[in-house]
Amino acid sequence: MATTDAISLSPKIKRHKQYTLVIPLDLQRDRVLLGYKLRGFGQGKYNGYGGKVEPNETVIAAAVRELHEESGLLVEEPAMIQRGVLLLETVADDVSPILEIHVFTVETWEGIETATEEMTPHWFSLSKSLATPTPSTSSSGSILHPFLSTSSSSSSPSSAAAVAAKDPSTAGAHDLPSIPYFQMWEESRVWMPHLLRHVSSNEKDILVGEEERGFLSPLSSEGSAPIADEPHDKSDNNNEKKKYFIHHVQFIGGTDMDAVDGGEYSVWHGMGPRRLDWVDELPVGEWEGKRSFGTYP
């Protein structure tokens, strides 16, 4: 089966639900801030900071608000650097909206990262987190907290509080662990290393090979499996100059051990076909209503 069909043909035009995701970067100290989610959607996972875009709110205003609410960090809108969009679609049903998650980084802010009811902050080494992880370079999916030597469910506030106490946020970056990609949303381990390489390379040299930006096969727990002979746009080899990424992922859904609220989110797991594109411009506000993402503007 051609993976192109799997990813580009949505049977219906689906509603979109907008979210933000902000990743604070301390480039001088070679470190990345993530939050460990204590409750709600994504509980027990590490992620950037963000949440739903409220009605009558711009995406960037939501990004600023959610970062502040969840981390205590305060930024002005111009300091938000848009990096890309995640389009997360379930094929488990026809009615769940596509999650449209706008990804930003920030490099300057006011305030100090603070634990909130929703997230506890943890710094990770940027330079140690650049490689796309595979199970062999991780804890193979077992939930090993980077600051603890023993296995942990890591989902209770008490274990997270113990973790926070051990978090060496004032240590030198060389002491920090790499990002625990296998304790994040599944597709983060695909796009986030790409983004961090993009940022680290001073935006001049995006380390995305032709084979990596093309269609990607359905994913097993073995990690990404690029299909080299079906790149998205063979005529365009200038992807190293592109600024933004679009990561479109289809989830298979089903029973989810991480489901909360009676299984409301049970469709958002089981990463299936996906593609990662780099583009010059994001089609801001023009996502909704597109049947297929086969051709990006």
Ligand SMILES: Nc1[nH]c(=O)nc2c1ncn2[C@H]1C[C@H](O)[C@@H](COP(=O)(O)OP(=O)(O)OP(=O)(O)O)O1
């Ligand atoms: N598969 C996924 N991959 C990813 O990288 N981020 C995801 C994701 N699914 C959800 N997110 C992010 C988007 C957003 O930043 C966050 C979810 O936001 P929440 O549901 O916590 O929203 P809110 O903070 O608005 O919620 P409440 O205040 O609890 O109503 O998780």
